[in-house]
Amino acid sequence: MSYKRLIPCIFIRGAKAVKWFTDETVISEDVIGLAKYYSDHGADELLVFDLSDSDEEHEEAIDLMKRMNRVIRIPMVAGGNIRRQEDIKKILYAGAKRAMLNFSKADSVKLIEDAARRFGKEKMAVSLNDFDALFKHQHLIQDYSSEIVFMHRLDLNSVMNVTDVPCVIVTDTMEEPELFKILKCPGVKGLSGKFVSQTDMDFVEFKEKCGQEEIKMTSFESMMEFSQFKTNEQGLIPVVVQHYKTQEVLMLAYMNEEAFYSTIKTGKMTYYSRSREQLWTKGETSGHFQYVKSLTIDCDYDTLLAKVDQVGPACHTGNATCFFQPLVGSDYDETNPLQVFETVYGTIMDRRENPKEGSYTNYLFDKGIDKILKKVGEEATEIVIAAKNPNPEEVKYEMADFLYHAMVLMVERGISWEDIVKELADR
Numbered sequence: 001m002s003y004k005r006l007i008p009c010i011f012i013r014g015a016k017a018v019k020w021f022t023d024e025t026v027i028s029e030d031v032i033g034l035a036k037y038y039s040d041h042g043a044d045e046l047l048v049f050d051l052s053d054s055d056e057e058h059e060e061a062i063d064l065m066k067r068m069n070r071v072i073r074i075p076m077v078a079g080g081n082i083r084r085q086e087d088i089k090k091i092l093y094a095g096a097k098r099a100m101l102n103f104s105k106a107d108s109v110k111l112i113e114d115a116a117r118r119f120g121k122e123k124m125a126v127s128l129n130d131f132d133a134l135f136k137h138q139h140l141i142q143d144y145s146s147e148i149v150f151m152h153r154l155d156l157n158s159v160m161n162v163t164d165v166p167c168v169i170v171t172d173t174m175e176e177p178e179l180f181k182i183l184k185c186p187g188v189k190g191l192s193g194k195f196v197s198q199t200d201m202d203f204v205e206f207k208e209k210c211g212q213e214e215i216k217m218t219s220f221e222s223m224m225e226f227s228q229f230k231t232n233e234q235g236l237i238p239v240v241v242q243h244y245k246t247q248e249v250l251m252l253a254y255m256n257e258e259a260f261y262s263t264i265k266t267g268k269m270t271y272y273s274r275s276r277e278q279l280w281t282k283g284e285t286s287g288h289f290q291y292v293k294s295l296t297i298d299c300d301y302d303t304l305l306a307k308v309d310q311v312g313p314a315c316h317t318g319n320a321t322c323f324f325q326p327l328v329g330s331d332y333d334e335t336n337p338l339q340v341f342e343t344v345y346g347t348i349m350d351r352r353e354n355p356k357e358g359s360y361t362n363y364l365f366d367k368g369i370d371k372i373l374k375k376v377g378e379e380a381t382e383i384v385i386a387a388k389n390p391n392p393e394e395v396k397y398e399m400a401d402f403l404y405h406a407m408v409l410m411v412e413r414g415i416s417w418e419d420i421v422k423e424l425a426d427r
Helices: 031-040 055-071 085-093 106-119 131-136 138-144 156-162 176-183 203-212 257-266 337-353 360-367 369-387 392-413 417-426
Strands: 009-013 016-020 023-028 046-050 076-079 098-102 124-128 148-150 167-171 188-193 237-243 249-255 270-273 278-281 290-297 304-310
Touching: 009 023, 009 031, 009 055, 016 031, 023 031, 031 046, 031 055, 046 055, 055 076, 055 085, 076 124, 085 098, 085 106, 098 106, 106 124, 106 138, 131 138, 167 176, 176 188, 176 203, 249 257, 249 270, 249 304, 257 270, 257 278, 257 290, 337 360, 337 392, 337 417, 360 369, 360 392, 369 392
Parallel strands: 009 046, 046 076, 076 098, 098 124, 124 148, 148 167, 167 188, 237 304
Antiparallel strands: 009 016, 016 023, 237 249, 270 278, 290 304
16 A cells, blocks of 8 residues: 655635635645645645736745745745746746646646656646546646646546556545545545645644544654563663754664654653653744754664754754864864854844944945856866866865855855755755
8 A cells, every 4th residue: 555645735826825726715824834834734745836826926926836845844835927938947846746737727737748858757746626627638647747636536546547647636625534535546646635735734643544544644653662672661762863964963862662653653852851850842932943864773772863954053052053062172173064054044044134334245245236146257267277287176166256255145045055956856
């Protein structure tokens, strides 16, 4: 049995989220906050529909997608008002895992083949609202898309006989038996619609109900029971917490059985406080959550290693890690590449937000985008010239200059290193 996903959808009209594509009652004026709620509370993916009519509203929707992508930690699939290849590019560049073409529109049907060749079949999804459209365009859909989004309940068994492209069902039904029936269909990879998109949706509770219906949901699942671990006299096991990107050790904490299974169920690191004698979820008061990437256990079964996606600083002092106080042998070279890039990027960001007199970085920001682009071009040329010389030191020097100016451009345009790394990983 394949794993199923719960995928809330956000319909954007202007800068607001509305209830449905046929009901534009505003459900939230904070679209970014709504997306973050879904991501933080157990959704597996996010569908975004741009309902804009004008180019101005469309650009506003693209900007919202970019901002959503910065705060969510789940994949995003987005579509709406796509009329040309440039619209697809903007949606993908905004951070969407796939761009979704509406096959009820003739323009979208014409776009998909060229789009798949340009961006890759795995970057393309299609939305359908009737079976006839699937039957009519089944070869295009099969050859040039990797996901089908059905906008209402159809005869799913018939659909599966036509295509093996994974399907997401967007339904307006609020009846749980009907939702279970949809999820049990073999070709359905995910469920979306009004029920899943409630602004107070409890994804964990509904996944538990799905489990009772023998529907396998996307979630963490431990290969060992807590009873197999070697705990101390208090029934606790130490957890070393490490950043999954930089490999930096962030903190040490303890789990009891309840904390361990809460972590598995919610995907957020939950610990047992020995001083307060109670469970605590990291970030529940500060907002500095730790999202689980992996949990492993050592050879003696008495220590866990958690690799996490850390939001903000890990330490209550405001430091990135709890291990910031040097004791012995502090004279060493910290050259974790991504850490260095993110540190420099953070300094550039701070200069823009807190200008410093005499700062060259602030000089570039003050002069504006044309000056920044001119410097990026000049430094790229310097690399070419340096590479023609036999001394590699010149290339290193010029590459460092180029990367610094490129980071100034990234900050100016709101692009992070995470955006770049995700794009490279996708490629």
